[in-house]
Amino acid sequence: METVANKYITVAYELYVTDDGERDMVEQATIERPFQFITGLGTTLESFEDQIKDLAVGENFEFTIPFAEAYGDYDDEHVLDLPKQIFEVDGHFDSERIYEGNLVPLMDSEGHRINGTVVEVKDDVVVMDMNHPLAGNDLTFIGEVVENRAATNAEIEGMVNMMSGEGGGCSCGSDGCGSDGCGDGGCGCGNNEEKEEGEACGCGGNCGCGGH
Structure with missing residues (x-):
């Protein structure tokens, strides 16, 4: 049987984490607005892709990815105090985006895009949590294959252009949700279709609308 190198797959799913013994849904992609990805490009968790790629259209799935195969353990050392001036726009602090709880796209010293969550805004620094929002969590996906x-x-x-930043929108992959910032509720995913707040950013559990 011929193996297809790159598959275009869309899935509807609910993503759950377990908190204090209770299962909480943290992300949802509906049949009307499914999550789309292309296999073999590194835009989703490898463990997520492996579970989905060989399923047929209409097939249901339920699986759990342990945190070690997802976004790793939570690391307190990834909570950083960053100088407030790096968040200035035209000489003024960007209070419209830099507020407690918001996900902010940043760039590391090597030019890689990363996302951080604002923990606290102080007089001179902004406390940023650079852990992935789902770090330390086992991820349970329940859903259905819509297209394969x-x-x-x-x-x-x-997709390659979008991952390299040429397509506007966001890569919604292993490097996170790009410069548009899912924290604002908008994110171009796969086909640049806008997602509304609370809907899946198309990350295969990569986001909780805010990948890393």
């Missing part, structure tokens, strides 16, 4: 077919060259090229 060979990806076209145009779809692959479009």
Whole structure:
């Protein structure tokens, strides 16, 4: 049987984490607005992709990815005090985006895009949590395969461009949700379709609308 190198897959799912013995839903992609991804490009968790890629259209799934195979353990050393001036726009502190609880796109010293969550805004520093929002959590996905077919060259090229920052919107992959910032409730995912606040950012558990 021929193996398709890159598949275009869309899935509807609910993503749950367990907190104090209670299962909480943290992300949802509906059949009307499913999560789309292309296999083999590194835009989703490898463990998520492996569970989905060989399923047929209409097939249901339920699986749990342990935190070690997802976003790792929570690390207190990844909570940083960053100088307030790096969040200035035209000489003024960007209070519209830098507020407690918001997810903010940043760039590391090597030019890689990363996301951090604002913990606290102090007089001189902004306390940022650079852990992935789902770090330390086992991820349980329950859902259904909506589409599974060979990806076209145009779809692959479009996703690669988006991952490199040429497509606007956001990569919604292993490097997170790009410069548009899912914390604002908008995120171009796969086909640049806007997602509304609370809907899946198309990350295969990568986001909780805020990937890393």
